[in-house]
Amino acid sequence: MKKMLQGFKDFIMRGNVVDLAVGVVIGTAFTAVVASFTKSFLEPLIKWISGGTGELAGSLSPKKGIDFTYAAFLNTLITFLLTAAVLYFLVVFPLNKLAERRQRGEEPPPKAPSEEIKLLTEIRDALVAQSQAGRPAQQGNVYGSAVDDILQRRQEPPR
Structure with missing residues (x-):
């Protein structure tokens, strides 16, 4: 209501x-x-x-x-x-x-962003930081290394 x-x-x-x-x-x-x-x-x-x-x-x-x-x-x-x-x-x-x-501006401020928005913002910032650092992406997956860094996963190099 x-x-x-x-x-x-x-x-x-x-x-x-x-x-x-x-x-x-x-x-x-x-x-x-x-x-x-x-x-x-x-x-x-x-x-x-x-x-x-x-x-x-x-x-x-x-x-x-x-x-x-x-x-x-x-x-x-x-x-x-x-x-x-x-x-x-x-x-x-x-x-x-x-x-x-x-x-x-006498109205109440907007609500704080949700946890999903915060997580997406962190992912975006990590991708931007990776591209600015000039780190090469893994083969076949441009965003793989940034996502792996955020999720703290390490992939074995192909043999």
């Missing part, structure tokens, strides 16, 4: 996931602002210019029944701004602070 929660935490802390989620929420809220602007201002303006019947009218005053509902647009705009503020202060800002802490 602990590994599963740690995996979920690592998944959420990736910048891509948070950026995508914030982008989707802001995009949805902004879509509502555009739809409200269209409904509140553009549709009545088109009705006013066309006289409400689809034909162009010469009058400059709005006809009866054509209302510019600016209150609905302002309501949607305020909702968008509140949504953006909540996202910033409750999601983006805390995650940015956490990312800064990670970069400064």
Whole structure:
């Protein structure tokens, strides 16, 4: 259960996931602002210019029944701004602070390497030391002498 929660935490802390989620929420809220602007201002303006019947009218005053509902647009705009503020202060800002802490090194250090990794490192170092010392490898097996040295085995020369 602990590994599963740690995996979920690592998944959420990736910048891509948070950026995508914030982008989707802001995009949805902004879509509502555009739809409200269209409904509140553009549709009545088109009705006013066309006289409400689809034909162009010469009058400059709005006809009866054509209302510019600016209150609905302002309501949607305020909702968008509140949504953006909540996202910033409750999601983006805390995650940015956490990312800064990670970069400064306030996270716990990684675990020590396993015994297998230590052994492989010793083998690698012995092979490098052998190649730098210029010792000839045994016939047929380039790495034979280094492995034998590490395992403390001695082979009899061929007769």
